Amino acid sequence: MYLYDEIDQRLVDERVAQFRDQTRRFLTGELSEDDFRPLRLQNGLYIQRLAPMLRIAIPYGLLASRQLRALADIARKWDRGYGHFSTRQNIQFNWPKLEDVPDILAKLATVQMHAIQTSGNCIRNTTTDHFAGTSPDEIVDPLVWCEIIRQWSTFHPEYAYLPRKFKIAVSGSESDRAATQVHDIGLQATRDATGQVGFRVFAGGGLGRTPLLGAVMREFLPWQHLLTYLEAILRVYNRFGRRDNKYRARIKILVKELTPDVFRAQVENEWSHLKGGAATLTSDEVQRIEKRFTRPAYRKSDALSPDYVLALATDKAFSNWVRRNVQAHKVAGYAAVTLSLKKTGAPPGDATADQMDAIAELADNFSFGELRVSHEQNLILADVRQTDLFELWQRARALGLATPNIGLITNIIACPGGDFCSLANAKSIPVAEALQARFDDLDYLHDIGELDLNISGCMNSCGHHHIGHIGILGVDKQGAEYYQISIGGAQGNQAALGKVLGPSVSQAEVPDVIERLIELYLARRDSEEERFIDVVRRIGINPFKEYVYGNHHQPAASRRRQLATA
Amino acid sequence: MATIISRRRVVADNWQLLKLSADGSIDIPSDGDVIVPLSVWLAQRDALVKRTARLGVWLEGKDDPALLAADFKHFALIAVHFEHFVDGRGYSIARLLRERCGWQGELRAIGDVLRDQLFYLSGCGFDTFALRADQDVQAAITAFADFSEAYQASVERPQPLFRRRSSIPKNDTTDASI
Ligand code: HEM
Ligand code: SF4
Numbered sequence: 152m153y154l155y156d157e158i159d160q161r162l163v164d165e166r167v168a169q170f171r172d173q174t175r176r177f178l179t180g181e182l183s184e185d186d187f188r189p190l191r192l193q194n195g196l197y198i199q200r201l202a203p204m205l206r207i208a209i210p211y212g213l214l215a216s217r218q219l220r221a222l223a224d225i226a227r228k229w230d231r232g233y234g235h236f237s238t239r240q241n242i243q244f245n246w247p248k249l250e251d252v253p254d255i256l257a258k259l260a261t262v263q264m265h266a267i268q269t270s271g272n273c274i275r276n277t278t279t280d281h282f283a284g285t286s287p288d289e290i291v292d293p294l295v296w297c298e299i300i301r302q303w304s305t306f307h308p309e310y311a312y313l314p315r316k317f318k319i320a321v322s323g324s325e326s327d328r329a330a331t332q333v334h335d336i337g338l339q340a341t342r343d344a345t346g347q348v349g350f351r352v353f354a355g356g357g358l359g360r361t362p363l364l365g366a367v368m369r370e371f372l373p374w375q376h377l378l379t380y381l382e383a384i385l386r387v388y389n390r391f392g393r394r395d396n397k398y399r400a401r402i403k404i405l406v407k408e409l410t411p412d413v414f415r416a417q418v419e420n421e422w423s424h425l426k427g428g429a430a431t432l433t434s435d436e437v438q439r440i441e442k443r444f445t446r447p448a449y450r451k452s453d454a455l456s457p458d459y460v461l462a463l464a465t466d467k468a469f470s471n472w473v474r475r476n477v478q479a480h481k482v483a484g485y486a487a488v489t490l491s492l493k494k495t496g497a498p499p500g501d502a503t504a505d506q507m508d509a510i511a512e513l514a515d516n517f518s519f520g521e522l523r524v525s526h527e528q529n530l531i532l533a534d535v536r537q538t539d540l541f542e543l544w545q546r547a548r549a550l551g552l553a554t555p556n557i558g559l560i561t562n563i564i565a566c567p568g569g570d571f572c573s574l575a576n577a578k579s580i581p582v583a584e585a586l587q588a589r590f591d592d593l594d595y596l597h598d599i600g601e602l603d604l605n606i607s608g609c610m611n612s613c614g615h616h617h618i619g620h621i622g623i624l625g626v627d628k629q630g631a632e633y634y635q636i637s638i639g640g641a642q643g644n645q646a647a648l649g650k651v652l653g654p655s656v657s658q659a660e661v662p663d664v665i666e667r668l669i670e671l672y673l674a675r676r677d678s679e680e681e682r683f684i685d686v687v688r689r690i691g692i693n694p695f696k697e698y699v700y701g702n703h704h705q706p707a708a709s710r711r712r713q714l715a716t717a
Numbered sequence: 718m719a720t721i722i723s724r725r726r727v728v729a730d731n732w733q734l735l736k737l738s739a740d741g742s743i744d745i746p747s748d749g750d751v752i753v754p755l756s757v758w759l760a761q762r763d764a765l766v767k768r769t770a771r772l773g774v775w776l777e778g779k780d781d782p783a784l785l786a787a788d789f790k791h792f793a794l795i796a797v798h799f800e801h802f803v804d805g806r807g808y809s810i811a812r813l814l815r816e817r818c819g820w821q822g823e824l825r826a827i828g829d830v831l832r833d834q835l836f837y838l839s840g841c842g843f844d845t846f847a848l849r850a851d852q853d854v855q856a857a858i859t860a861f862a863d864f865s866e867a868y869q870a871s872v873e874r875p876q877p878l879f880r881r882r883s884s885i886p887k888n889d890t891t892d893a894s895i
Contacts, residue, residue, distance in 0.1 A: 158866050158878065169863045173833060181853075182833075189803050190833055272803065302868040302878075308840030309812055309871070312805025389809050394778075424817060429870040429877055436879040 152215045152445045152521055153298050155263045162306065163260045166267055170194050171253035178250060193273055193311065195266030196252055204571075205244045205252060206269040207259060211279045211297035211321075212240035212524040216511035219522065221262040223507035229255055234507070236492060236500040238526045238564055238615060239318075240278045241269055245571055267305060272313045274304035274385070279321045280328040281525035285533045287481045290340040291348055293323030295441050296377070299432070302440075303378050310385050314392035315400035317385070318357075321350075325644075330526065332356045332365045332646040333618060335402045336384060341371060349373045354384055355406030355414070358612035362648045363403045366411035368418060374437070378430045383422035387414070447519040447534045452484020456538040471597065472544055472555040486537050488518075490530045490547055491554040491562070493587070498580045499565045500528030509550050517543050526615075527564055529557065560602040560669070561587045564615055568608030568625065569632070575608035577625025577632035582606055582661055589662040599669055602683045603642070618642045620684040621665060622649040634661050638668065638695060639687045650692050653700045664699055671698045720854050721825075722835075722846040725861050727854050730847070732773060732794065734827060752796050752827075755780050758788075766791055775827060778806030786818040795820060797843070799828035808841045815842035815872045832857040836864060842872030 155163070173190050176182040182190075195206035207222070222242060226234050229251050230244040237243055247255060259265055268275055277300045279293040280286070300319060304310070310317070320334040331337025337353035349371045356365030372380050384402075391409075393399045406414045462469045478487040490510060493499050502510070510530060514522045517539050518532035525531055530552075535543060547553040556562045563586060566572065568579030583606055590596055605619030609626075616622030622637040633655040640649030656664055672683045675690060687695070721730040732750045735757070737743050743757055745765070752773035758765060765772055773794030776782060785795065795814060797807040807826065814820040825845040826838050832852055839861055848854055870877040 162864060162866060162868075165864050186802075186831060186833070272805075305868060306837075306864060307869050308837040308867065308873075309808045310805070311837050312803050312808070312834075386809050390806055394804060394806075429875060429880060433879070439879070439882075 152213060153210075153294070153440070154443050154445060156443065159302075160260075160263070163263070163265050163267070166194075166265060166306075167253060167256045167260050170256060174249065174253050189271055189312070191249075191252075192271035193268055194252070194256065195269035196249070197270060203247055203249055203252070205247045205255065205266060206237070207242050207244070207264060207266045208269045208276045209241050209264075209524050210301050211277055211283070211294055212281050212526075213283075213294060214522050214524060215262075216514040216520040216522070218262045218264055219507050219511040219514070221258060221264065223504040223511070225255055225258060226504040226507065232505075233501055233503045235498070235567065236502060236524050236528050236530070238500075238528060238566075238613065239276060240281075240524045240526060241276055242524070243567075245567075270316070272315050272317075273311050274307060274313075274317045274319065277301055277304070277319045277321060278329060278334075278526060280323060281523045281527075281531050282328065282478060282487055282533065283323055283523075285478075285480050285482075285485075285487050286324050286328075287479055288324045288326055289481070290325070290342060291323045292441075293321040293329070293340065294444060295437065296321050296323070296338070296340075296374075298440050298444075299377070299437070300381070303381070303430075310389060313385075313389055314394045315397065315402075317388070317402065319381075327642075327644050327646075330615075330618065330642045330646070333358055333362075333615075333642070334365065336381065337365050338377075343371050343373075347373060350377060352380065354418075355403040355411065357401050357403040358615060358617050359401065360398060360610040360612075361401075361403060361407075362612070362617040363407060364646055364648070365403075366406055366415075368411075368415055375432050376426060378432060379425040379428055380418075380422055382425050382430060383418045386421055387417045391417075447521075449482045449485060449534070450536070452482075452536075453538055456541075459538055459541045462541045468548075468555070469541065469544055471593065472548075472553055473540065475555040475557045475559065475597075476553070477540065480534070482534075484537055486535050486540065488532045488535045488540070488543060488547075489525070489557045490532065490552040491556060492529050492552070493556060493562050494551050494554050498567075498570075499563050499583055502530075506550060506552070510552070513543065513546060513550075527557075527562060529562070555593070556596065558601045558603075559596050560599055560604050560621075560665075561590050561596060563587065563604050563606060564619070565606040566608050566613035568606070568614075572608060572613075574611060575625060576610075576627040577608055577634060577658070579606040579608040579614060579623075579625060582623060582634065582658060585658075585662050586665060589666065598679075599673070600679065600682055603640075604665070605640075615642075616640070617648045618646065619649065620682075620687070621668060623661065626655050628655060632658060634658065636661075636664055636668075636699075638692055639684070641684055652692060653696055667699045668695055671695055719847065722848065722854060722857065723823075724844055725858055727858065732771075734775065734796070734847075750793070752794060752825075755784065759784070762788075762791075773823075773825075776807075776810055778804050778810070780810070782810050782814045782818060785814075785820075789818075789820060789822070792822065794823040794825055794845075796825040796827045796847075799826065799830055802829040802831050802834055808837065811838070811841040811843055812872060832860045835860040840867060840869075840871040840873045 177187040197204040230246045235243045277297045283293045319336045320329045320331045321338045322329040323340045333356045339351040352368040353365030388402045476489045523531040563583045565579045565583040569575035604621045605616045606623040607614035607616040618640040624635045635655040636652045637649035641647045750771040771793035775796035826843045827847045
C-alpha cells in the first residue's frame with residue numbers, strides 16, 4: 152500500500168474543503184448548474200438516470216482492508232448497501248445524495264481515499280495490471296510508476312480542462328495485462344540493450360464509437376524522461392485536440408487525423424523544449440515513492456500442508472478453483488487468488504456492504520490486509536500462502552465468492568447498461584445473467600476453456616466489448632433493444648478489435664447465438680489447447696457467421712427458425 | 718470603473734478591451750490604454766506603436782503565442798481570452814508565454830473567468846484576472862488558497878514538489894539503479 156505523507160494528506164483534505172464550499176454555493180444558487188457541472192465531475196459525481204452516481208478512485212486498483220471497510224460503511228450509511236466495482240479500477244455508488252457527498256469525501260479522506268479526477272475532461276485514475284508486484288515476469292513494479300503519475304496528474308494546473316477525458320495505463324511486465332493499447336496513453340515497461348529501464352509509449356488508443364489501437368510514440372523512453380514526455384503529449388493534445396464535437400475530441404482522433412507520424416513529430420518538437428527540465432525524474436524520487444509502499448513480510452515457504460495436497464487431488468471443486476482462480480506468484484510458497492464477483496444471478500462487479508466487510512476480513516487473514524480490484528471487475532488477494540488456499544477457498548465459497556470461472560465465458564465484463572445508465576441503448580446486466588445461466592454447467596464451462604465475453608449497453612463501450620473474444624453491444628433498432636455480436640477481439644500483447652458477426656439480434660436470441668459460436672468452436676478446434684480466440688484467428692469469422700446466420704440468401708424467418716432449433 | 722484581481726488584491730482597472738465588430742472592423746481610440754486582438758496587432762502594428770498610451774494584446778485559444786515573442790517590448794500587458802471556462806487551451810498558452818517565450822509582464826485572464834479556476838490559472842502564470850461580470854470579486858480572492866501545495870513544476874512553482882523536499886539532492890538524473 153502506498154502511505155500518504157503529510158502533504159498528500161493535506162491536499163486531499165483541502166480538496167474536501169474546496170468541494171464542500173462549491174456544493175454549498177451550488178445549493179444556495181450562487182453557482183449555476185453549468186458552472187458546477189465540471190467541478191462536480193472532477194470529484195466523481197455524475198447525475199444519472201436514477202440519482203447521482205459517485206465514482207471513487209481506487210488508484211491503480213490497490214486497496215487496504217480498512218479502506219474496503221470504509222467503503223462498506225459508505226454503502227450502508229449513504230447508499231443502498233452495495234457498490235459496483237467498475238472496469239476502471241474504481242467503485243461506483245448509485246444512490247448518494249448530492250448534499251451528502253462532501254461528508255462522503257471527508258470520510259474517504261480519513262482512509263487516504265478520494266474521488267479526485269474520476270470523471271470530467273481531465274487526467275483520470277491511472278490503471279495497471281492487477282497482479283502488479285507479484286507476477287514472475289515483471290520488469291518494474293508498475294505500482295510505483297502509477298503513483299508517480301498519480302502525483303503528477305493530481306491537480307495538474309494545465310490539464311484540468313482538456314478536450315476530453317484522458318486515461319493512462321501502465322504495464323510493468325512483458326505480458327500486458329493492463330490493456331495499454333486501448334488507452335489514451337499506454338506505457339509498457341521494457342529494457343534497452345544496456346539493461347536500462349524505460350517505457351514503450353503508445354498514444355491514441357481507445358474504444359468508444361471509434362475504436363483504435365494506440366500508435367507507438369517511442370519504442371524506448373528512458374524512465375527519467377517519463378513526466379516530461381507525458382507533458383509534451385498532453386500539451387499538444389490540450390492545444391490541438393478537437394473541441395468542436397465531443398465525439399471527435401479524444402486524443403485518438405487527433406492522432407488519426409494528423410496521422411501518427413505527424414502527431415509524433417509535434418510531440419517530439421514540444422518535448423525538445425521540456426526534456427531535461429525540472430520535471431525530469433530522479434532516482435531519489437523513484438526510491439522515495441518505492442519506500443512509501445508497505446511490502447508484505449513474506450515468510451519462508453513451508454512444505455505444503457497435507458490437507459491442501461489431498462484436497463487438490465481428491466476434491467474436484469477445489470482443484471477447479473485452483474486451476475482457474477489461483478495465479479503463480481514470484482515468491483515461492485505464495486499465490487494470487489481471484490475472488491469472483493461474477494456469481495450467476497448477481498450483476499457483474501456488484502458487492503454488498505456485508506460482502507465488503509467479509510472480504511476485508513479475508514484480506515486481513517490471508518493476504519497482509521491488502522487487495523486489488525481488477526479491470527475484469529473481480530477482487531484479488533495477491534499474496535496468499537499456498538498452504539492457506541484450502542481454508543481460504545472454503546471461506547470464499549461460503550461467501551459466494553469462489554465461482555471458479557476466471558478467464559471463462561461466465562466471467563463476463565458488463566457495464567451497468569440500461570438498468571442504471573441514461574446513455575444506454577439496451578440493458579446489459581440481464582444479458583450477462585442469461586448467459587451465466589446458460590453456461591452454468593461447470594464441466595461444459597471448463598471444457599470451453601479461456602474466453603473473454605464483454606458487454607456494453609451502448610457505443611461508449613464501458614464494458615470493453617471491442618476487446619472481448621466475444622463482444623456484445625446494445626444497439627437501438629427502431630426503439631427496440633437489440634444486440635450486435637462481434638468476435639475476434641483481444642486485450643494484451645496481441646490486442647485486436649473484434650469484427651461484427653452480422654445483423655443484430657434480440658435479447659432472447661443472444662444466448663442461442665453465443666451457444667452456436669461455442670458449438671462451432673468446439674467442433675473446429677484442433678485440441679483442447681486451442682482457445683476460442685485462436686480458432687477465430689485461424690479460420691476467420693466467416694465460418695462462424697455462416698453457422699449462426701445460415702446461408703446469406705436464406706430468408707430471415709427461416710434463419711430465425713434454424714437458430715431457435717439449434 | 719471595472720475591478721479586477723491583481724496579485725491577489727481587488728484593484729480598479731483602466732484598460733479597455735477592444736473587440737472586432739461583426740463586420741471585422743475595429744475602433745481604436747486615440748488615447749487610453751487598450752488591449753487589441755492578435756489579428757489587429759499583426760495588421761496595424763505601425764499605427765499601434767505610434768500611440769502614446771499603453772498597449773496590450775489578447776490571444777484566443779487557437780492563437781499561437783510564439784507570434785508575439787519578438788514584439789514583447791511594445792506591450793504592457795498580454796491577455797488570454799477564455800471563450801468558455803472548460804476550454805483549457807489558455808492554460809497552455811500562458812505557460813508557453815511565460816516559460817518558453819519569456820514574457821515577464823502582466824498576464825491577464827479574460828472572458829469566462831470564474832472563481833473556481835483561479836488556483837490553476839495562477840499556477841500557469843496568470844497574475845491578473847478580469848472575472849466574468851456575475852462573479853463576487855472580493856470573495857474570489859480566497860480561491861488562491863484552495864490548496865497550499867502542488868506536486869507539479871509550474872510557473873508559480875518552477876521546481877516540482879519532489880525537488881523541493883529538502884532531503885533530495887538536485888539534478889540527480891544519472892543513476893538508473895531502480
Ligand atoms: C453509469 C453511468 C456511466 C456513464 C454515464 C458512462 C459514460 C461514459 C461515456 C459517455 C463514455 C465515452 C466517453 C468517450 O468515448 O469519450 C464512457 C467510456 C468509458 N466508461 Fe463509462 N459510463 C458509465 C459507467 C461506467 C462503468 C460502470 C464503467 C466500468 C464498468 C465504465 C467504464 C468506462 C470505460 C473503461 C470507458 C472508456 C472506453 C474508451 O476507452 O473509450 N463506465 N463512459
Ligand atoms: S457503455 Fe453505454 S450503457 Fe454502458 S455504462 Fe457506458 S454509457 Fe452506459
